[in-house]
Amino acid sequence: MRIGIVQTSPAFGDTEGNLERVRALIRLTKADLWVLPELFATGYQFASREEVVSFAQPVPGGRTTQALVDLAQELDSTLVAGLAERAGERLYNSAVLVGPSGFVTCYRKAHLFFEEKRWFSAGDTPFPVVRVGPANVGILVCFDHLFPEAARTLALRGADVIAHPANLVIPEIGQLTMRVRAIENGVFTATANRVGIEARTGETLRFTGRSQIVSPRGEVLARSPIEGEDVRAAEIDLEAARDKSLNPYNDRLADRRPELYAL
Numbered sequence: 001m002r003i004g005i006v007q008t009s010p011a012f013g014d015t016e017g018n019l020e021r022v023r024a025l026i027r028l029t030k031a032d033l034w035v036l037p038e039l040f041a042t043g044y045q046f047a048s049r050e051e052v053v054s055f056a057q058p059v060p061g062g063r064t065t066q067a068l069v070d071l072a073q074e075l076d077s078t079l080v081a082g083l084a085e086r087a088g089e090r091l092y093n094s095a096v097l098v099g100p101s102g103f104v105t106c107y108r109k110a111h112l113f114f115e116e117k118r119w120f121s122a123g124d125t126p127f128p129v130v131r132v133g134p135a136n137v138g139i140l141v142c143f144d145h146l147f148p149e150a151a152r153t154l155a156l157r158g159a160d161v162i163a164h165p166a167n168l169v170i171p172e173i174g175q176l177t178m179r180v181r182a183i184e185n186g187v188f189t190a191t192a193n194r195v196g197i198e199a200r201t202g203e204t205l206r207f208t209g210r211s212q213i214v215s216p217r218g219e220v221l222a223r224s225p226i227e228g229e230d231v232r233a234a235e236i237d238l239e240a241a242r243d244k245s246l247n248p249y250n251d252r253l254a255d256r257r258p259e260l261y262a263l
């Protein structure tokens, strides 16, 4: 199986232009599963709730989800991408997984970062694991990386691969924690981060690039530069994510001691 990451520099509010950049980059190489950044079509730094409302869309049914389905059909592959979701009065920082047969699932970011808490509701969807061809694919969004329980839940639910749309702003931290999440859970992780700067609210956010695909041993199989748009893919062997043993005595999941973890 081949997984790919797309690193973009979204222009705030230019949803059609941002989609077009993704289409151009993604056509450069082939993958069965693609991961795009968090909020890839709108940009990240909203200045008001009204602004989020003007961009957020129902899922499924919104234009961005449909554009992703069209692209999945053209490529005959699966895409995981972050977008702003509107569900009644609520707004979520979500990620959709779509394939050639259409919309499959939506995950609403559980751990909101910084000013996201002003506009978005914290996610209420369980951490999803869905079948994509031979692989079990779980989803996290950006700051979820800092909460080991999130990735662990996906691993316990059988994820082989964690798709991780991101807009990381603290240099190297998310890239480091996702390598640890890969090692401790014995899963592949695919982080699609963005690049560029947004300074729309008085806070300057510099997005840190270095999108990456990591093996269950923590090896970086593909890494994008710190700046600039980029697309990368890596071949993965799912067997490496299904054997959780470290040696004849230790197994990353079977050796857990949940009875000692209760507070």
Ligand code: ACM
Residues within 6 Å of the ligand: 038, 112, 113, 141, 142, 143, 144, 166, 167, 168, 169
């Ligand atoms: C983040 O969660 N976008 C840092």
